[in-house]
Amino acid sequence: MATEQCTLDTCPESFAIYGYRPNLSINVFFTVVFGLVAIWSAFVALWKRRWISYSIVVSLGAILELVGYVSRDLGWVDPFDVNYFSIQFTLLTLAPVFFTAGIYLSLKYLALRLGPGYFGLTPNFYTAFFIPNDVVALIIQAIGGGLATSESISDDPPAPSDGLLIGTEITISGLALQVVSLTVFLVLFLGVVLPGREHGPTTEPKTPSSEPCSEVPVSVNDRQNSRRRLFIFVFMLLVATVLILIRSCYRVAELSQGLSSSLATDQWLFVGLDGFMVAIATSLMVIVHPALVVEE
Secondary structure, three states, rough: OOOHHOOOOOOOOOOOOOOOOOOOOHHHHHHHHHHHHHHHHHHHHHHHHHOOHHHHHHHHHHHHHHHHHHHHHHHHOOOOOHHHHHHHHHHHOOHHHHHHHHHHHHHHHHHHHHHHOOOOOOHHHHHHHHHHHHHHHHHHHHHHHHHHHOOOOOOOOOOOOOHHHHHHHOOOOOHHHHHHHHHHHHHHHHHHHHHHHHOOOOOOOOOOOOOOHHHHHHHHHHHHHHHHHHHHHHHHHHHHHHHHHHHHHHHHHHOOOOOOOOOOOOHHHHHHHHHHHHHHHHHHHHOOOHHHHOOO
C-alpha cells in the first residue's frame, strides 16, 4: 500500500513518513515555548526600542519553529500526510539560522564594549563576515529543504527518490556551513571576551552626581553591576551558541545517514538534540535579552 494511502487504521505507525507517530504532548510543549519566545522578543523590542534587529531575527526564528511544531502536532493526527512532514522538516531545519544571526549581532556589541581582543578585528568585521555566511546557509538549506520535501514518498517501505536524495545533500551542505561558521564564531567570541574579562569593559556607565564625595561609591557600584550584567549576557551567548552547534552537528549526522535511517527515525533523539537544544538556547536569548541586561 502506498504511504499516502495509509491511515492509522490500515497501516502501522512505523510506516509513517517520520518513521514514527509524532508525540503530541512534547510537540505541543515546544509549540507553546516558541510561541512565548516570539511574543516576548517582540514585546521587549517594542518596550525598550533597543536591539531591534536582534529581536526581529529571534522572533522570526521562533515563528518558524512554532509553525514547524504545529505541523508536527498535525502529524500526530495524520503521520502519513506528506505536507505536514514537508513543512516541519523545512522550517525546523531553517529556523536556527535566525537565532545564530542574533548571536552574531551580539558579538559586534561585545567587541565595541570590551575591545578588539586577541585577534584585533574591528567590531564591524563580525557582522560583515558572519551575517552573509548565515544568509548563504539559509539559502542553501531552503533550496535543499524545498527539493527534498517536494518529492512524495510512495513506496512501501518508503524509498527516497532522486529529488529527495539531492535535496538532502544540499541541506547537509547548508548545515555543514552553519557548523563551520559557529565553530569559527566560538573561537573569535572567546578571543574577544577572555581579554575583556581580564581588563573589563572599555566604557563605564556615567553616573551624574552633584556631590563629589558620593560619586566614587556610586560609580563603583554601577561599574560592578554593569560588569555582572555583561558577564550574564556573555555566558548566555556562550551556552546558546554551544547548544545550537550541538543541534547542527546532530542534524548533519542525521541527514547524512538518510531520512529513513535509524538516526533520523528516532523520535526522542530528535526531541533531545534538536527540540530541547534549540528551545533552551532561544529561551535564554530572550530571558537574558540584551535590551534588558546590557547598556546602550
